[in-house]
Amino acid sequence: MADIRSRIASRADLPGARLRSVRAQAQAMQVSVSTVVEAYERLAAEGVIVSRPGSGFYVAGPVAPLALSRIGPKIDREVDPLWISRQSLENEADVLKPGCGWLPSDWLYEEGMRRALRSQARADTLELTDYATPLGHPELRRFLSRRLMGNGIEAPPEQIMLTDSGTQAIDLICRYLLQPGDTVLVDDPCYFNFHALLKAHRVKAVGVPYTPAGPDVEAFGAALQEHAPRLYITNSGLHNPTGAVLSPVTAHRILKLADSSDLVIVEDDIFADLEVNPAPRLAAFDGLSRVIQIGSFSKTISASVRCGYIAAQADRIDSLADLKLATSFSGSRLAADLVLRALTDSGYRKHMEAVRLRLAEQMAKTITRLATIGIKPWLVPQAGMFLWCRLPHGADAAGVARACLEEKVVLAPGNAFSQSLSARDFVRFNVAQSGDDRIFKVLARALQRRAGIVSV
Missing domain, CATH: 3.40.640.10 (Type I PLP-dependent aspartate aminotransferase-like (Major domain))
Structure with missing residues (x-):
């Protein structure tokens, strides 16, 4: 039932679309035919689908409102791209945001x-x-x-x-x-x-x-x-x-x-x-x-x-x-x-020179601070604000992000960026947003807790 609801919510199955036959659905999901019959009957009772005797079951009603979070593989909300954007944009001023994708306000022009x-x-x-x-x-x-x-x-x-x-x-x-x-x-x-x-x-x-x-x-x-x-x-x-x-x-x-x-x-x-x-x-x-x-x-x-x-x-x-x-x-x-x-303002060029210098300094500081807790960059960028880093011991970045959020630190876990979901132990850091010592203390505690869970 959840699978069919998800397909309808993501518009993979539109109103009037014929569902798989009971036997085909049972085979695809590796469940019994009676399980599928029961699921279809319950969905029909809810008005989600309709039965047409001799023909099969069909999606009912108007097109479902588009729900982006229900399209694609089901993953933890902490690695959902929209989750990261919401946390970065909506949270209060005392939340630290090394996972966001922009410069601090006082770095802008x-x-x-x-x-x-x-x-x-x-x-x-x-x-x-x-x-x-x-x-x-x-x-x-x-x-x-x-x-x-x-x-x-x-x-x-x-x-x-x-x-x-x-x-x-x-x-x-x-x-x-x-x-x-x-x-x-x-x-x-x-x-x-x-x-x-x-x-x-x-x-x-x-x-x-x-x-x-x-x-x-x-x-x-x-x-x-x-x-x-x-x-x-x-x-x-x-x-x-x-x-x-x-x-x-x-x-x-x-x-x-x-x-x-x-x-x-x-x-x-x-x-x-x-x-x-x-x-x-x-x-x-x-x-x-x-x-x-x-x-x-x-x-x-x-x-x-x-x-x-x-x-x-x-x-x-x-x-x-x-x-x-x-x-x-x-x-x-x-x-x-x-x-x-x-x-075209006369100060823009000098402003950007200062920003690039400031980013280079902050990049070096962030790499040094991360190294003390066992986090290393995938590469050292020539410029810019981002560091793509692997967590120590294959730690689960989504779990680490969840733990850090409890202490008001928003991270950007790797699988949010990976279509193949192959970046489970990576995190993107924004060096311009990583100047507060609290970030590294919270991150160290989260890694220690996750290491304890893994060892158990």
């Missing part, structure tokens, strides 16, 4: 934002009150075109569309290219919200193991052959959660493999301003032929001002603009203008 707000208050009335154009703020798009050129990506302003966020950018691309049941490749591990978003689009996600130089090329090629995926979503610079950087050799091999398929690659470049030495970009090698690049500014300017972008072929941008109009009508003209003013 607060002074530049205040200057931008003062300047914006004196702006033309249209900037304060009117809808944005379909592609978004023309000046910001021209600025982004020049900025992308700095990474070798040729994207004129008419091939750039502003969005409300990086997440909206991916959502629009998924709406544009995917149908329910399509396959999407993701890195394993990858940013956990990719998993949640793909569930919402009812597509099949397939993980490709990630190495210190980028995706495993052999596994990537095998996945192309076996699954014929429509999309591949990745970070090239400062990979989330591992902190790895794509190598030029791997980039060329991935694009060469993709040439023999219908694959479209979505390259999320949200951490560009945290890099010390820019990594290779698939969009630069590819010339935006099969690669679509996205980004946003919530990680460095302000998470309160939601503004992202998509850079792609002109025909794709045209179709994506129609989708944006259909789903949100217009982006935020006010937010785009604020972001432009902040990015």
Whole structure:
């Protein structure tokens, strides 16, 4: 009964869909026929399914409300991507959040934002009150075109569309290219919200193991052959959660493999301003032929001002603009203008230099502190905020996260990032959010308790 309810809640079985025959269901679940008959009869009595004599049992009622938490394998809530987001966003101020994915508020460009707000208050009335154009703020798009050129990506302003966020950018691309049941490749591990978003689009996600130089090329090629995926979503610079950087050799091999398929690659470049030495970009090698690049500014300017972008072929941008109009009508003209003013402010470059230096210092301190309790990084990143670490003695990260939450410390356990659920003993640490000594004391106690449970 729980299995059938789950399939209906996840929309795997829609109203009118015929359930397996009693015998087929009994064989699939390795239970007796009488057990299935009883389950079906109870569900029919509840009105969940209906019986049609001589034909079988069918799903009843309207389409179930979409429940993302019930799509995919049943796992502990502590490794659920949406659980981590909820804990990081909803908890009170005294909760420590080394598992969150953003910089502390006082690390962001607060002074530049205040200057931008003062300047914006004196702006033309249209900037304060009117809808944005379909592609978004023309000046910001021209600025982004020049900025992308700095990474070798040729994207004129008419091939750039502003969005409300990086997440909206991916959502629009998924709406544009995917149908329910399509396959999407993701890195394993990858940013956990990719998993949640793909569930919402009812597509099949397939993980490709990630190495210190980028995706495993052999596994990537095998996945192309076996699954014929429509999309591949990745970070090239400062990979989330591992902190790895794509190598030029791997980039060329991935694009060469993709040439023999219908694959479209979505390259999320949200951490560009945290890099010390820019990594290779698939969009630069590819010339935006099969690669679509996205980004946003919530990680460095302000998470309160939601503004992202998509850079792609002109025909794709045209179709994506129609989708944006259909789903949100217009982006935020006010937010785009604020972001432009902040990015072109004379202090932004120096601010980011200070942030990168501060992250490097905090990275070294966090590695040293973790080492004292037996936690080692998978690799030492060149830059950025993330450390991907293995817990000692194969400790269960979900159990450790549950124990730490009791003491008001939010962790990000590895399996939230892993499509294959193969990162049970990994945790992602945000070094910018790991400056409080209490984090390491709580973590040490949690590891000791879990070690005691394992030994028993």
